[in-house]
Amino acid sequence: MKQRWIRTVLGLLLTLIMLIPVIQGDRPELLERFEYDLYDIRLKQFLADDKDPRIVIVDVDEKSLATEGRWPWNRTKLALMLDQLFDQYGVAIVGFDMVFSEADQSVDLGELKQYLALSGSQNIDDALAALDSDQHFTQAVQDRPVVLGYLFDRSPKKLQIGHPGSAVISHDPTLDRLPIPEANGVISSLNRLQNVAVWNGFFDNPMVDSDGVYRRVPVLQRYQDEYYPSLALAMLLALFAEESVAPIVETDATGERNALVAVDAAGMHIPVDQHGAVLVPYRGPQGSFPYISATDVIRGTADPSQLEGAIVLVGTSAAGLLDLRVTPMSNRYSGVEVHANILSGMLDERIQHQPDYTLGVELVQLLVSGILLSLIIPRTSVLISTLITFAWVGAIVAANLYAWSEMLWVIPLGYTLIMISVLYLFQQTTGYFFEARNKAQLANQFGQYIPPEVVEELSQQDQSVQLTGENREMTVFFSDVRGFTHLSEQLNPQQLTRLMNIYLSGMTKIIHEQKGTVDKYIGDAVMAFWGAPLKDENHARHALQSALKMIEVLPQLNQELAREDLPMVSVGMGINSGPMNVGNMGSNFRMAYTVMGDSVNLASRLEGLTKYYGVPLLVSGELASQVPEYLYRKLDRVQVKGRTEPVDILEPICLLEKAEKFLLDGVELFSEARDHYQSQQWQKAKExxxxxxxxxxxDEMSKIYIDRITEFEREAPGEGWCGVYSHTSK
Incomplete structure (x- = not known):
């Protein structure tokens, strides 16, 4: 019991220690990586099965570079592409996952020659002005739902190239106190482009996870005390002709802590974390959206059915253009498709998120796991505790997956699984050491008295063995070699030692087979008991079976003794069941695990009375009542020396179910004779x-009764005689 509580307390202490990094928000990097891996596994298990046809990626791919020339292209091509998208294909909106921060100095020679031929002018400056590609691109953007991309700068240089356009949230003191990413500078498109573009969005990601994987992307960044949208959020606003979003901030119960939990954009609830970031709702591997080569759009050969009414994102997937990202889906994932996934999730309101009370949920999850395992594992076997642990892990994982799929909650799982594993291993390890220590102690205390298998069973008990003394219902056994003094006089010391070794080994083996405890050897006598240190509900039955087995094997032992020219032995045995004290008893100099009490003394008296009654085994009426499946011959009702209460003395014969008719008839005849004796019908009893x-x-007992009857016929017993015979000697 004490060891169980020690293991429980240690388990709870370990749980509290492991809670500290979670509370402080300072988890080891290795555990963070494990959490990332579990997030990726769950993400891949719940991917969409189809493409999202609403969003089309116009891709500057290898085919486009081979056809249109190296990147960057003359912006007249981009203007032509925009004209084609809106005028020929009828797209709904176009967003650029790229920035046009520098003026285009390139000239299309073919276009230049055509201009000079048509105009007849030879003035190069006039021709270049007329062929200004940036102006063409600006005109293509103007008055159309086009979203331009830009990126924020967080370097100490505080680069200021252009401006980010219009903010979607103006200065907000509440948001200013939150850990939303803040930029020092901006790199945006040319001013002439910015001045005609209504919507702009950043495409940089300052929140790449520590392993370099794109799992979350901010939809807001702070710049000069105002808040600007990501490319995906800006496209959502452009799609619904909105220019601002509303932050949703919740306050905790104390009223002191605010948390940004979502933004409302165009009537859509977009859950975000305290950094204003969303978990990217990947639909699947790269290619989860329709891809159309940019050159096909420019040349008018694209499939109109794919583009009509579509949301278009223009980006690059060619390897040399450096817009490939590491994502949970792939190590080479097109950056433009990351924005497409976010926009798709916003439109579907299908974005996994961590509620602001996620930390509380995880702490409860960890605490309950720690308490549960700390209480259960020390109190159950290795098999049961392992099954319970697996069942608990299964329940946590199932609840986690349900929350993921049905409520879009991302509840951390990795740290809980690590803690359960550590706690399980810790509990099993400490249990092993405690068990090994217990076994060593038990082997040291009981190894000489009880068999190893009982020591093993004792070590597996839920409660520790009581050694300091207690009162129990038990059975005690005494046996003694008849005429041992005479035998010992006939033998030399070596022969006597050999005789006792053969005899005591045979008897002890039988006691051990029946889960008995050898109390002591007193010369030729054996004292044993059942029911301690291991509790045994069948202590009386096991003791009786041991004694009968001893009587059965004694002839075999005598044959072995005869082969070694040693004298044969006969024994007398007494058994009694009843309450007795058991425990370590003795002095400061020597202790022994033994039993004491009136029930013990009676068993010793029964063993001594076997000489008088001429039988090898006597048991008390108390024992016979606990083992009713045996056939007994009730020999006498006596009052033994040192005891005032009379007891019934019986001779066990065999199992009732195996008793032959002549045995049953004999017991019945003897019982009838005793009944006549008890009722003082001397003549009938004698007959x-x-x-x-x-x-x-x-049969000595019948002769004893005939002698008693002869005495009573000469001198009748006094009034109040009830058939009890008093023994005045041990």
Whole structure:
């Protein structure tokens, strides 16, 4: 019991220690990586099965570079592409996952020659002015739902190239106190482009996870005390002709802590974390959206059915253009498709998120796991505790997956699984050491008295073994070699030692087979008991079975003794069941695990009375009542020395189910004789005992009764005689 509580307390202490990094928000990097891996596994298990046709990626791919020339292209091509998208294909909106921060100095020679031929002018400056590609691109953007991309700068240089356009949230003191990413500078498109573009969005990601993987992307960044949208959020606003968003901030119960939990954009609820970031709702591997080569759009050969009414994102997937990202889906994932996934999730309101009370949920999850395992594992076997642990892990994982799929909650799982594993291993390890220590102690304390398998069973008990003394219902056994003094006088020391070794080994083996405890050897005598240190509900049955087995094997032991020219032995045994004290008893100099009490003394008296009654085994009426499946011959009701209460003395014969008819008839005849004796019908009793002797001529008990009857016939017993015989000697 004490060891269980020690293991429980240690488990709870370990749980509290492991809670500290979670509370402080300072988890080891290795555990963070494990959490990332579990997030990626769950993400891949719940991917969409189809493409999202609403969003089309116009891709500057290898085919486009081969056809249109190296990147960057002359912006007249981009203007032509925009004209094609809106005028020929009828797209809904176009967003650029790229920045046009520098003026285009390139000239399309073919276009230049065509201009000079048509105009007849030879003035190069006039021609260049007329062929200004940036102006063409600006005109293509103007008055159309086009979203231009830009990126924020967080370097100490505080680069200021252009401006980010219009903010979607103006200065907000509440948001200013939140850990939303803040930029020092901006790199945006040319002013002439910015001045005609209504919507702009950043495409940089300052929140790449520590392993370099794109799992979350901010939809807001702070710049000069105002808040600007990401490319995906800006496209959502452009799609619904909105220019601002509303932050949703919740306050905790104390009223002191605010948390940004979502933004409302065009009537859509977009859950974000305290950094204003969303978990990218990847639909699947790269290619989860329709891809159309940019050159096909420019040349008018694209499939109109794919583009009509579509949301278009223009980006690059060619390897040399450096817009490939590491994502949970792939190590080479097109950056433009990351924005497409976010926009798709916003439109569907299908964005996994961590509620602001996620930390509380995880702490409860960890605490309950720690308490549960700390209480259960020390109290159950390795198999049961392992099954319970697996069942608990299964329940946590199932609840986690349900929250993920049905409520879009991302509840951390990795740290809980690590803690359960550590706690399980810790508990099993400490249990192993405690068990090894217990076994060593038990082997040291009981190894000489009880068999190893009982020591093993004791070590597996839920509660520790009581050694300091207690009162129990038990059975005690005494046996003694008849005429041992005479035998010992005939043998030399070596022969006597050999005789006792053969005899005591055989008897002890039988006691151990029946889960008995050898209390001591007293010369030729054996004292044993059942019911301690291991509790045994069948202590009386096991003791009786041991004694009968000893009687059965004694002839074999005598044969072994005869082969070694040693004298044969006979024994007398007594068994009694009842309450007795058991525990370590003795002095400061020597202790022994033994039993004491009136029930013990009675068993010793029964063993001594076997000489008088001429039988090898006597048991008390108390024992016989606990093992009713045996056939007994009730020999006498006596008052032994040192005891005032009379007891019934019985001779066990065999199992009732195996008793032959002549045995049953004999017991019935003897019982009838005793009944006549008890009722003082001396003549009938004598006749019955005489009849019994005809069948069992060597029966000493019948002769004793006939002698008693002869005495009573000469001198009748006094009034109040109830058939109890008093023994005045041990």
């Amino acid at each position: 019955c005992f005489a009849e019994y002797l005809k069948h069992y001529p060597s």
